[in-house]
Amino acid sequence: MTTKTEQSLVGAAPGRAASAAATRGLNKIYGTGDTRVHALKNVDANFDAGKFTAIMGPSGSGKSTLMHCLAGLDTADSGNIWIGGTEITGLNDSQLTKLRRERVGFVFQAFNLVPTLTAEQNITLPISLANGTVDKEWFGYVTKTLGLTDRLAHRPHELSGGQQQRVAVARALLTRPDVVFGDEPTGNLDSKVGAEVLSLLRRSCQEMGQSIIMVTHDPVAASYADRVVLMNDGALVGELDRPDTDTILASLAKLGA
Amino acid sequence: MLQVALAQVRQHARRFIAVGLAVMMAVGFLTATLMVNASTEASLGNSIGAGFRNADLVVTEGPEAPLDSPAVDAVKSTDGVGAVYAQEMGWIAFGTSTESGYGALQNTAPAGLDNLELLSGKLPGDGEVALDAGTAEKRGLAAGDTIELAPAGGLVAAEDLAAAGTGLTVSGIVKASKDPFMMGQPQFFTGGELVQHLAGEGGPQLRSIQLDLAAGGDATAVKSALAGALADAGFADATVNTAEEQTKAVVASFTGGTDQLTVVLLAFALVALLVSALVVANTFSVLIAQRTRELALLRCIGADRKQIRNSVLAEALLVGVGASIVGVLGAVGLMAGIVAVLQAQPDTEFAALAVPPVAVAVGLVVGILLTVLAALAPARAATRVAPLAALRPADEARAGNAKGKVRLAVGVALTVGGAVVLALGAVSANLLIALPGGMLSFIGLLLCATLFVPPLVTAVGALAKPAGVPGKLAAVNAVRNPGRTSATATALLIGVTLVAMMMTGAQTSRTAFDGQLGAEYPVDLSVGDLTLEGQPLDVSAAATAMNYDGIAAAGLITNGGHAEVHGARTGVYQLAPEQLDLLQDKTLVLDGNTVLMPQGSELKTLTVTGSKGSKELTVVEADSRTLPPLISSAVAAEIGVPKLPAAESEDYYTSLPQLWVSVDRDLDAWALLDLRSQLAAGLDVNEYQISGAAVERAAFNQVIDVLLLVVTGLLAVAVLIALVGVANTLSLSVLERTQESSLLRALGLTKSQLRGMLALEAVLIAGVAALIGAVLGAVYGWLGAQSALGAFAAVVPDVPWLQLLAVLAVAVVAGLLASVMPARRAARLSPVEGLATV
Ligand SMILES: Nc1ncnc2c1ncn2[C@@H]1O[C@H](COP(=O)(O)OP(=O)(O)O)[C@@H](O)[C@H]1O
Ligand SMILES: [Mg+2]
Numbered sequence A: 001m002t003t004k005t006e007q008s009l010v011g012a013a014p015g016r017a018a019s020a021a022a023t024r025g026l027n028k029i030y031g032t033g034d035t036r037v038h039a040l041k042n043v044d045a046n047f048d049a050g051k052f053t054a055i056m057g058p059s060g061s062g063k064s065t066l067m068h069c070l071a072g073l074d075t076a077d078s079g080n081i082w083i084g085g086t087e088i089t090g091l092n093d094s095q096l097t098k099l100r101r102e103r104v105g106f107v108f109q110a111f112n113l114v115p116t117l118t119a120e121q122n123i124t125l126p127i128s129l130a131n132g133t134v135d136k137e138w139f140g141y142v143t144k145t146l147g148l149t150d151r152l153a154h155r156p157h158e159l160s161g162g163q164q165q166r167v168a169v170a171r172a173l174l175t176r177p178d179v180v181f182g183d184e185p186t187g188n189l190d191s192k193v194g195a196e197v198l199s200l201l202r203r204s205c206q207e208m209g210q211s212i213i214m215v216t217h218d219p220v221a222a223s224y225a226d227r228v229v230l231m232n233d234g235a236l237v238g239e240l241d242r243p244d245t246d247t248i249l250a251s252l253a254k255l256g257a
Numbered sequence B: 001m002l003q004v005a006l007a008q009v010r011q012h013a014r015r016f017i018a019v020g021l022a023v024m025m026a027v028g029f030l031t032a033t034l035m036v037n038a039s040t041e042a043s044l045g046n047s048i049g050a051g052f053r054n055a056d057l058v059v060t061e062g063p064e065a066p067l068d069s070p071a072v073d074a075v076k077s078t079d080g081v082g083a084v085y086a087q088e089m090g091w092i093a094f095g096t097s098t099e100s101g102y103g104a105l106q107n108t109a110p111a112g113l114d115n116l117e118l119l120s121g122k123l124p125g126d127g128e129v130a131l132d133a134g135t136a137e138k139r140g141l142a143a144g145d146t147i148e149l150a151p152a153g154g155l156v157a158a159e160d161l162a163a164a165g166t167g168l169t170v171s172g173i174v175k176a177s178k179d180p181f182m183m184g185q186p187q188f189f190t191g192g193e194l195v196q197h198l199a200g201e202g203g204p205q206l207r208s209i210q211l212d213l214a215a216g217g218d219a220t221a222v223k224s225a226l227a228g229a230l231a232d233a234g235f236a237d238a239t240v241n242t243a244e245e246q247t248k249a250v251v252a253s254f255t256g257g258t259d260q261l262t263v264v265l266l267a268f269a270l271v272a273l274l275v276s277a278l279v280v281a282n283t284f285s286v287l288i289a290q291r292t293r294e295l296a297l298l299r300c301i302g303a304d305r306k307q308i309r310n311s312v313l314a315e316a317l318l319v320g321v322g323a324s325i326v327g328v329l330g331a332v333g334l335m336a337g338i339v340a341v342l343q344a345q346p347d348t349e350f351a352a353l354a355v356p357p358v359a360v361a362v363g364l365v366v367g368i369l370l371t372v373l374a375a376l377a378p379a380r381a382a383t384r385v386a387p388l389a390a391l392r393p394a395d396e397a398r399a400g401n402a403k404g405k406v407r408l409a410v411g412v413a414l415t416v417g418g419a420v421v422l423a424l425g426a427v428s429a430n431l432l433i434a435l436p437g438g439m440l441s442f443i444g445l446l447l448c449a450t451l452f453v454p455p456l457v458t459a460v461g462a463l464a465k466p467a468g469v470p471g472k473l474a475a476v477n478a479v480r481n482p483g484r485t486s487a488t489a490t491a492l493l494i495g496v497t498l499v500a501m502m503m504t505g506a507q508t509s510r511t512a513f514d515g516q517l518g519a520e521y522p523v524d525l526s527v528g529d530l531t532l533e534g535q536p537l538d539v540s541a542a543a544t545a546m547n548y549d550g551i552a553a554a555g556l557i558t559n560g561g562h563a564e565v566h567g568a569r570t571g572v573y574q575l576a577p578e579q580l581d582l583l584q585d586k587t588l589v590l591d592g593n594t595v596l597m598p599q600g601s602e603l604k605t606l607t608v609t610g611s612k613g614s615k616e617l618t619v620v621e622a623d624s625r626t627l628p629p630l631i632s633s634a635v636a637a638e639i640g641v642p643k644l645p646a647a648e649s650e651d652y653y654t655s656l657p658q659l660w661v662s663v664d665r666d667l668d669a670w671a672l673l674d675l676r677s678q679l680a681a682g683l684d685v686n687e688y689q690i691s692g693a694a695v696e697r698a699a700f701n702q703v704i705d706v707l708l709l710v711v712t713g714l715l716a717v718a719v720l721i722a723l724v725g726v727a728n729t730l731s732l733s734v735l736e737r738t739q740e741s742s743l744l745r746a747l748g749l750t751k752s753q754l755r756g757m758l759a760l761e762a763v764l765i766a767g768v769a770a771l772i773g774a775v776l777g778a779v780y781g782w783l784g785a786q787s788a789l790g791a792f793a794a795v796v797p798d799v800p801w802l803q804l805l806a807v808l809a810v811a812v813v814a815g816l817l818a819s820v821m822p823a824r825r826a827a828r829l830s831p832v833e834g835l836a837t838v
Helices: A003-012 A063-070 A093-103 A119-129 A136-145 A161-174 A191-208 A245-256 B002-011 B013-052 B069-076 B133-139 B158-164 B194-198 B219-232 B243-254 B256-290 B292-300 B305-344 B357-374 B376-383 B402-427 B431-447 B449-478 B482-520 B539-546 B577-582 B633-639 B669-683 B693-736 B738-746 B751-789 B801-828 B831-836
Strands: A019-030 A037-048 A052-056 A078-083 A104-107 A179-183 A212-215 A227-232 A235-241 B057-060 B081-095 B100-107 B118-121 B128-132 B146-151 B166-174 B187-190 B205-213 B239-242 B525-527 B551-565 B568-575 B594-597 B605-609 B614-621 B630-632 B658-663
Touching (some): A037 A078, A052 A063, A052 A191, A063 A179, A093 B751, A104 A161, A119 A136, A136 A191, A161 A179, A161 A191, A179 A191, A191 A212, A227 A245, A235 A245, B002 B013, B002 B305, B013 B205, B013 B256, B013 B357, B013 B693, B057 B219, B057 B243, B069 B081, B069 B205, B069 B219, B100 B194, B128 B146, B146 B194, B166 B187, B166 B194, B219 B239, B239 B243, B256 B305, B256 B376, B256 B482, B256 B693, B305 B357, B305 B376, B357 B376, B402 B431, B402 B449, B431 B449, B431 B482, B431 B751, B449 B482, B449 B751, B482 B801, B525 B669, B539 B551, B539 B658, B539 B669, B594 B605, B605 B633, B614 B633, B630 B633, B669 B693, B693 B738, B693 B751, B693 B801, B738 B751, B738 B831, B751 B801
Parallel strands (some): A052 A212, A052 A227, A104 A179, B594 B614
Antiparallel strands (some): A019 A078, A227 A235, B057 B239, B081 B100, B081 B146, B118 B166, B128 B187, B146 B166, B525 B658, B551 B568, B551 B605, B551 B658, B594 B630, B605 B614
């Protein structure tokens, strides 16, 4: 691709100074013929740096697909993607792998941790993979904030579901990534523990300035975000600023109708 | 439930490939082994039957009365007998204008009983001879040429033959007979009585009387009539057989040895079967563990324990049947290939393939039983899956149930008990005690492998630390499921231990034998007696010998006097100071007052007499028992060097000069035997005149090398099966860890790091198994050699480091290869796909 288009597109990005992640004309198609699914249709999105954004929409609307493309876990069929101002479109597998290690953090719905490693080893895993050195002070701060200090030597099966998710959050925060992605990070937790994890995410955004993009179908979870992006049928269909649960429910109901 | 089993095998065919491969190889090995004997018999039958394939009945002699012409007459005069062929054979010397040689001469049969295949010319009449195509080509003979034949015996030079032999015309060239008595030597066939004249003193050997039945004759009636007639003529113990019966009888007398071969091969097939049973059992346990949820679901919807077990066993049965059939077919194909190759060789073109139904049946039954029996324990484990397991998350496998503890206890007891017996056998140098001890201790070790394999893998895994996260994870993953790791390693351990044992045993016996040789032979090579021309060796012989590559030093040892040793006049040789180096034992010295004597001379002093006088010398005994008495050349000069006695004299042979040679130490067996041939030709002596430690060592080494090669090759099958097991365990584990691999990929593990991680895991398991096997094998090999040879020689353990290292290297490389397929599959999966299965 030519640098010219790249620059012009960056220039064309909506006039916010710092963007955590952005897409332009993103398309993703699964399958062919009868099984062909247009999962993302010309998606133009921008996610502000230092903000907690939730992506919402009915099941099958393309939320996970968008997140996977943004995070360099999957490749789009056309369009451009930027992470922290760097274009990642067209990077090969090992470049994407390196990007994930260094510039992106993840919290998945389940199976977040490597069962053979301790909590501490799990938290430092991306840094170890990059042969980097752990910032001791930052590590202490993150684990203390997440209340994991006395759980660091435990293996995942010795931790509760909420603790496991907190370990995953700590791991995501430790590299100070451009953006932390969460795909239904509280989907497997009961509402009380879920609320705890969501507060942690919001605090990390507010106190550490961490950009967070979270996929969820739960209006309560989305209400922790600064901004909610609504998706339907592979396209962005609206957004809400600092919404509460009722606003979100109302918008969702409109989508369903 | 059969439906479930069928669906399992069909849908997860890939997971059963390894089991199938393992069973297939073991069954193939077993079936091929069982076919070796039958095919050898068939081939022999082909070869032996060639001698009388056109006869109706064959008369052979009994032990008491050798057949001769009265027997032939008795046969001829029996009613119902048609044409008769008295098969006579003798050994002859033959000569062309330039060359001579030895061969076999046989009379031709009358028409009808004849079994020669004429290639050119015609069959020989009186005074004519036909010969086989190979000899004709080699000696440049064709129909119409003349050849001299004479009775075999003594050296026959071409010019002697011309004088003493019978000039015969070559009437034709025939295809060489496959008769085992004729094969492998020049074959001549003649009509009429010539064999009688040329067979030499004892006359020809009447090997058989072959006959055709007269028109309308009845074989049974003639058979009994012949028996009667022969008994009347004094040949009561002669046998009358049909051609077919005769073939069988002779084959039976030949095959005592091949039965032994079958037994030895069966032992190796057994090892291969054992290893494949381990692979099958391990694979099924892994498959069951992975299917816990599915099995629990079946239980939830009402399947009872028996149905679950039968469903697993049905899977094993399906796989066993399929693999066994392929294995048997593979064995038949392999043997057919070998036979085809042999048939293309002129010397073995009689080779025949025999597929005895027993071999096929045994192969199938053993293969199927092995698979089902090996799956029995995993099937029982499957029945213990609680219906509730379907509803709760799968636990990590827990170790140490009651049955496991019993197994460990038995294992430890067997190991310790067996080791004590083995040590006893080694100390008392008794292989019959050591062998069962060794076997018991090995079985014991295999049973308690879970005690030492996982800790060792962990310990060695620490070496992978520098490889970073992938290395650390590989080390942890390799022992994640200790039972599975132990079983996988055990399968490989068996083969490697046996290979290492053979290598160490061979090396140790080689060294022991070397020590023994030092005691037996004073020098590397000594050349004795007269040349083929009847001349004593002279100084030029030493110069000639030095011309050959591989010879370090050579010296002519000459007579230096004689002495009375225990009443017998014995030649004494003199040794120049620089010739002392030729002796094997470098510690021996000779001075003006000593004589070197062989071990066991029981003398303190010896008086040696030369041409001018005598001298009493102090006896120094060497280790060698065959050393001639030796004095220094200075002493010989002092007492007067005698002239070589006349050829008729009694002392002649004990005074003949000998050529002593020392050869390069690094010469291998083949090179040495080749050197001996060259030396014999160069010095104009027979090969057997060259003897010594080096030749013995070479011959022994050759035998050991060939045996080792064969045994290693046979054990390689077991090792290969075990490696299939390593690949299989790894790919099943990879399957199990799909989500984990995807997570790691999402967090930044590159594809090549993932592949490297799995490769390290495989290398760790294979490497540690090989390491344990090599150590165990070295110990077993040494103790085995001590038990077998301790009574005859001083056995010092000699570890073949290079060979054992090579075994380790092979195991590590094989482990790497075993990881290629599973790793490729794991790396192909994108992080998203793996996580989607949550
Ligand atoms: N690997 C895939 N192959 C084919 N279709 C897919 C695949 N992944 C997702 N889809 C389809 O793409 C659409 C969007 O899926 P997804 O992004 O998972 O939705 P959401 O996360 O919003 O529920 C759906 O229609 C889904 O069926
Ligand atoms: Mg989704």
